Amino acid sequence: MDLGSHAARIGALAESTRRRLYEYVVSQPGAVGREQAARELDLAPHTVNFHLDRLAEEGLLDVEFRRLTERTGPGSGRPAKLYRRTDREVSVSLPPRRYDLVGDVLAAAVTRAMSGDPLATSVVEAAHEAGRAAGSTARPEGGAAEATLEDLARALTGLGYEPRDEDGAMVLANCPYHALAQEHTELVCGLNQHFVQGVADGVGCGGACACLEPQEGRCCVVVRSERQR
CATH class of the missing domain: 1.10.10.10 (Winged helix-like DNA-binding domain superfamily/Winged helix DNA-binding domain)
Structure with a gap:
């Protein structure tokens, strides 16, 4: 909605x-x-x-x-x-925040860890899978075999990231997990990186790489093409 x-x-x-x-x-x-x-x-x-x-x-x-x-x-x-x-939840956040998504990823990771998987690995896998699932719903239908960065930008916009082009790289002006990232930077930013990579993979943007490049005033993740890495 x-x-x-x-x-x-x-x-x-x-x-x-x-x-x-x-x-x-x-x-x-x-x-x-x-x-x-x-x-x-x-x-x-x-x-x-x-x-x-x-x-x-x-x-x-x-x-x-x-x-x-x-x-x-x-x-x-x-x-x-x-x-x-109603059981439906209604909330408005400006700028957009998605703390529920972090909760879902961490819950999935803990469930994996309870089965014996290392917790750090479980967080990475759960974040990537959640991103891939989100990206797959935004994948263009009937288009080219590989999605473009514009397709990825539309998917990330729908998730609250506010992507912008800077010298050919995609910076994300908004961090949907800002408060958590301030308190638990390594955990949340790492989770975020793998989630964004999962979105790119789910959309079908094969040449996109989610990189950690922290900078004040924006999300820590920057999306670059493989040749820019």
Whole structure:
């Protein structure tokens, strides 16, 4: 999901009545009906209907239909429309941050290490595999056998790296793991290098090499062609 969609979701909570309704629904142990919310918050039913549906449209609440009584058959009425907190996570970070990705890679690495593999090797392999998986989803379809640096740049842009060309090399203006890299530089930057290399391999950009070239104000990884190394 793009930045605009995430921002729209969070922006839906800026309206005070809508935010009250959201906070009420998520504080309840079960799904909440419109009449219950209107009664508890002393709001007009049509106001509650409008705001709950808006929250559902933005993906902040899930909807289910269920009968609230045991009556069935003719005259039992239609199932009630109920709202509950969604399991989907919504967050916006500027500049883009992907700490979840580091967590996934390290969890995969620890799982490997528990089976007897060296931890350092496990981190390298897990990072490269995660990158390859991410890159493969961005691989051009029906194009040339080998992807270009432009294809790789598009894939890295989607991952929050903000690639830019500098003298034929691809520098990454943003580090999606900035805070972690400040505290655990060797681990995170090494993981990052192998992840970016995995993205390049997954996209199919065979001549791209992810190199560690730390510099203040940007990501520690620079992507160069093999002839530039």
